[in-house]
Amino acid sequence: MQREIVGVCRFSFLGRGDWKIFNNLPPESEEEVIQSLREKLFDEERLEHRFGTFETLTLPGLNAQSDRDFLFIALTSDELPEKYLDRLLKLSARYQFLEVVRMPVMRSPHAVGEAYKKFGLELDSIIQFRLDDDDTVSCHYISRLREACSTMVCDPAHRPFAVTFPNALIYGPVVSPDGATETKLMRRFVPHTGAGQAICHNKRNILQWAHNRVDRQLVSFSDPSVWVLQSYFAENDTGALTPFRIKQQKIEEIPQKQQERIIQENFPFLVAT
Template sequence: MRIVGICRYSLLGRGDWHAYRGKTDAEVEAVAREQAKLLFAKDRMNARLESFEHLTLASLRAQTDQDYTFIVLASEMMPKIYRDKLLSLCKDMPNVLVRFFPLSNAIEAQAKVYTELGLTYRDTVQFRLDDDDCLCRTFIQMLRYHAEKFDEPLPFAISVSSFLYAVSGGSGKGVYDWQTPFLGAGAAVWHPHKSIYAFGHFALGVRFP
């Protein structure tokens, strides 16, 4: 069983954001172009690249089990300076793959990378991770251990429910121990033919063992 992580890195296209609901393809493109101005603003991108380097990638480098694939789904609309920086951050991590897409949702983009790599949903346990989240160093090891306890072909979901949540400013500044099963960060699923992004992350623990 292969373990595959999926990260949406400012991927633009029809998705689960409310602004895309009920829109035509032309309207989706217009919304995405407006959204791109916010997503790719200099200050935001510098902050996201920094968090991706020092949180997300650092935690992947630290994994006790390095037998995983981590797929970063990004937008072709991302300015070249940030595309080059993103690729540079990942270049010495052979199990981290960055792919850029035209307007696309995460499910479609993931399917294309799976086809490219010869992967199938049946053969992979998927987990999701945002570009400002990180994992405990034994995450992959734990995920593999628990996934091997389930019997196929019934779909199943796995969550590590203890989170450290950091607030960097404002009245709530601090670090919190947050017990929240099936928060998006690290939520995992095995399903024979569907992407993890086909399900709301909080729904995983309700729909599947």
């Protein structure tokens, strides 16, 4: 039996998750932080930026997949302003793989579980992956993920495992100490990046794992043959690029010819645009 591949994305989702604002946050402070987040989450300028990356990076990358047999769930808040909900639903109508699920305030892992129930998905019969609304994956991602799971002999009850794609293109404006910016495309090797990370597990969903700690608890398959793309902006949780951060995270420049080859082989939709 071929397992269904299911991706999860949080698009202006209101609830506790693995974002920096919730790191080490005591439960008694959660309501106050949620209220603060509510005010920022639905800001029009922020939403326009999120739609910009979702519509030009995330969805085109998924739409370019050589293996189109997958489901992608966008979790959003039931407080999302109506005009933006309409915009999201129009995207769902345009892309056959995309389903939008509105949720009240709750923790991210619980929201994923509720969404799976909505579509009749069982953890022991699916392969799960995560992707942010400002990142994307190679056009061969789904195909390679399916091959990786076949190689690992997917048995979530007795041998749960994770699959990661460590070669990441890093895209965004680099902010210099004097405040000047220059948009760059660079590369970084990230053993357990959250972009496109997948798991096969019969008891826990993809957001019940801290992506950078999965390798401590699960057997992992790392596939460097295809790339993921991560955007770095001041407006997202990843944050803006600075010379210090580039050095600290070992982000490297890419020779122009190699850059062109990586894009052509993995992100052809970027060439088309």
